[in-house]
Every structure is written in C-alpha cells, then in structure tokens.
Amino acid sequence: MCQLLGMNCNTPTDITFSFEGFRRRAGLTDHHTDGFGIAFFEGKGVRIFRDNRPGASSPMADLVNQYRIKSYNVIAHIRKATKGDVNLENTHPFIREIWGENWVFAHNGTVEVSVCPNNHYQPIGTTDSEAAFCCMVAKLKERFPQKPSEQALFDAVMEITNEIAAHGVFNFILSNGHWMIARCSTNLHYVCRKAPFGKALRDDDVLIDFSQYTTESDKVTIITTQPLTKNENWVKMKNGGFVFFKDGDTLFEVEGTLPECQPHV
Numbered sequence: 001m002c003q004l005l006g007m008n009c010n011t012p013t014d015i016t017f018s019f020e021g022f023r024r025r026a027g028l029t030d031h032h033t034d035g036f037g038i039a040f041f042e043g044k045g046v047r048i049f050r051d052n053r054p055g056a057s058s059p060m061a062d063l064v065n066q067y068r069i070k071s072y073n074v075i076a077h078i079r080k081a082t083k084g085d086v087n088l089e090n091t092h093p094f095i096r097e098i099w100g101e102n103w104v105f106a107h108n109g110t111v112e113v114s115v116c117p118n119n120h121y122q123p124i125g126t127t128d129s130e131a132a133f134c135c136m137v138a139k140l141k142e143r144f145p146q147k148p149s150e151q152a153l154f155d156a157v158m159e160i161t162n163e164i165a166a167h168g169v170f171n172f173i174l175s176n177g178h179w180m181i182a183r184c185s186t187n188l189h190y191v192c193r194k195a196p197f198g199k200a201l202r203d204d205d206v207l208i209d210f211s212q213y214t215t216e217s218d219k220v221t222i223i224t225t226q227p228l229t230k231n232e233n234w235v236k237m238k239n240g241g242f243v244f245f246k247d248g249d250t251l252f253e254v255e256g257t258l259p260e261c262q263p264h265v
Contacts, residue, residue: 219248
C-alpha cells in the first residue's frame with residue numbers, strides 16, 4: 001500500500017530531513033513507485049507538487065529538496081496503486097475548499113466508496129481515496145453550514161470517517177493549515193520533537209543534530225506510516241485511533257473506536 005508523511009509545528013519548519021528519507025522508499029528502499037506528492041501550507045495558500053513518477057528519482061522531488069520550503073503544516077504521500085491508473089490526477093495529496101479554507105488530504109489503504117452524482121464535491125481522478133475525501137467534506141459542509149469549533153469538527157470527522165473505514169482500510173492525514181488530523185487503520189506513527197533537541201539517525205543512516213537548527217520554543221511533530229528514524233521514541237497509533245495536532249502539540253486523542261473511548265485534552 002501507499003505511505004504517508006505529515007508535519008505539524010509551531011514555527012515554520014523545513015521538512016527536508018524527513019522528506020528525503022521518506023522519498024527513498026519510493027524506489028530505493030521500498031517499492032512505492034506509482035507517484036508522489038507533497039503539499040506545503042503558506043498562510044491561506046498551498047504549494048503542492050505532484051508527479052506520477054517514482055519519488056526517489058523524480059526531478060520534481062529533487063526540486064522540493066532544493067527549495068527547502070518552511071511551513072507549519074506539510075502532507076506528503078508515496079503511492080503504490082491499488083485503485084486507479086498511474087497518472088497525475090490520481091496522485092495524492094488531494095485538495096478541496098471548505099468554509100473558505102484549503103483542505104489537504106492523503107490516504108493509505110483501500111475503501112469501497114460510492115460517488116454521489118449530486119455531491120458538490122466530485123473526484124477528478126479515479127481513486128477510492130479522492131472519492132472518500134469528497135464524501136467526507138460534503139458531509140461536513142452539510143452538517144456545518146459555518147465553520148464549527150475544533151472539538152466539534154474533530155468529533156464529526158471521527159464519526160464520518162469511521163463510517164467510511166467500515167468498508168476498508170482508512171489511514172489518512174488531513175490538514176487545513178492550522179491543525180492536522182491523523183487516523184490509523186493499520187499503521188501510523190508519530191514523534192513529537194521539542195527541547196532539549198538532540199540527534200536523530202534516519203533509517204538510511206543519515207544523522208542530523210536538531211539542536212543546530214532549532215530554538216528552545218520549537219515544537220515539531222512528524223507523522224508517518226513507518227518510523228523514519230532509528231533512535232527516537234515513535235508512538236504507534238492504535239488501530240481505529242485519531243489524533244488532532246496543533247502547533248506541534250497533541251490537542252485531542254482517541255486511542256480506538258470503541259464506544260467507551262472519549263477524546264481527552
């Protein structure tokens with residue numbers, strides 16, 4: 001299946017170290033070679049780069065590394081196609097407008113989703129992922145004519161996406177540029193980096209000393225399908241779990257989808 005990468009932080013941050021290790025899985029250290037994409041939020045805008053070629057060898061991915069864009073929220077994806085042809089319109093992440101905001105979404109897994117012809121949000125490509133995203137934002141817009149509180153939004157996203165997840169595997173990362181929501185169906189991990197910053201050894205044996213690039217107040221959370229470093233304490237999300245990240249912190253978390261599980265702040 002595909003793999004996901006997300007970053008949420010309290011200061012504009014360069015994702016190059018994580019992205020370089022991640023893109024190597026798209027043809028060098030793994031076989032996710034059916035396209036890649038990455039989206040950077042900048043204010044209300046989004047810079048999005050996508051290519052239907054493997055991320056490990058894509059000139060577009062080289063450009064992203066050279067550009068060294070700093071952002072509060074980043075979502076990236078490397079694709080192993082299960083539904084939909086290998087082409088540009090089927091590469092993640094996908095983007096839609098809701099309540100005057102850009103929402104960016106990437107998915108790992110396969111779900112059975114019916115496309116509603118009367119839905120305002122229609123998929124451009126032929127993936128189950130984009131169809132599921134369109135279904136999600138349509139139901140949110142129908143439920144909330146105006147933008148709700150973060151808690152109400154988190155609760156609604158959980159309810160709607162659990163319905164979708166009942167029909168397959170639904171790991172995803174979602175962001176509007178202010179916060180990031182992650183849902184685990186099978187595999188999703190995160191690590192929160194903050195002072196005192198130390199060294200991290202990437203899984204391809206590249207070492208970085210984060211203390212050389214950060215301040216005492218920085219907080220950076222990285223979310224990914226499989227851990228990117230060997231020596232950090234990655235948290236493995238439980239199946240059916242959700243986490244709401246904001247400013248590099250965990251704001252809400254639900255460890256599973258059993259009825260007795262409730263969000264906690």
